[in-house]
Amino acid sequence: MGHGGKKMDFLIEFIANRIAIKKTSENALGVEAFDDGAIIPFANQNYNIVVTTDSYTVTPIFFRGGNIGTLAISGTINDLLMMGAKPIAITLALIIREGFSFQELGEIIKTISDISSKYGIAIVAGDTKVMPRTAMNEVTLIINTTGFGVIPPNMRITDSSIKPGDKIISTGTLGDHGFAMLAIREGIELETTLESDVAPLIDLILPLLKYRIHAMKDPTRGGLASVLNEWAKKSAVSIWLEEATIPVKEEVRIISEIFGIDPLLVSNEGKAILAVHPEDADKILNEIKRSKLGKKAAIIGEAKSNRKGQVLLKTRIGGHRILDKPVGEPIPRVC
Secondary structure (H helix, E strand, O other), rough: OOOOHHHHHHHHHHHHHOOOOOHHHHHHHOOOOOOOEEEOOOOOOOOEEEEEEEEEOOOEEOOOOOEEHHHHHHHHOOOOHHOEEEEEEEEEEEEEEEOOHHHHHHHHHHHHHHHHHHHOOOEEEEEEEOHHHHOOOOOOOEEEEEEEEOOOOOOOOOOOOOOOOEEEEEOOOHHHHHHHHHHHHHHOOOOOOOOOOOOOHHHHHHHEEEEOOEEEEEEOOHHHHHHHHHHHHHOOOOOEEEEOOOOOOOHHHHHHHHHOOOOHOOOOOOOOOEOHHHHHHHHHHHHHHOOOOOOEEEEEEEEOOOOOOOOOEEEOOOEEEEOOOOOOEEEEEEO
């Protein structure tokens, strides 16, 4: 059920209510519950620590634009960045099905090593388990990571910090990763080959932290719809979108029409959604567009005080519809 929709919300609440995650995170450490990471304060220090963890299983493990290793290291880095943290270290655990190719494993580990080395991120601990074929069935490799980052003590970028009037920015086109994976599985060939957008966003995000950013999130499982519904609920605002301003590639539109899947519900692995102070929105957008990862960035909506907890989309023909969180990931096993 790790699909990022309503079913996943139910599962997380079920677990949290039985092991007191919410109580621990809010009371003992003074951090937000159920964000992408936890901010852990340190007395008498000029920084706090951010910790995040995630597990990755994807089919196929090699795809256009990357592999499961690209996904794991980029996803961990991006989760830290979404909290405003500079990534400094990760742990790496592998669960491998017996018979898995050493050559493929080597390629995946090299990908992780190359990206971590490029950005000076240390791999500080790890674990490896080999499981029988019968225990993992069609899954050949699972990667688990824990990421550590540092953040100034006065910085709070959380899901519950959005204010009415904040502008919503997408750093690029939406739905690329999920639909690229679907195209590979279904053997769909387009004139322009659609690739996953998987990428670490360090060079894009760190220069933006000087501005008034109230919330950030990478729209992975459940896509844009999941991000905005979580924000609207946690921040007690409504979020109003303009469909005409939301960047979506033509290839994604074609595949979405073939399968009847809304691109706004589909995962991305190299994009970020930001809620920013309205006076900083144009400056932030211009800075994003100067990055090679942000050429298609756009302001796509605004937070308001009425209809709290809802996300509403103004369609291209002028009507409005509620953009709800998906029940589950429309395209499973993509991250």
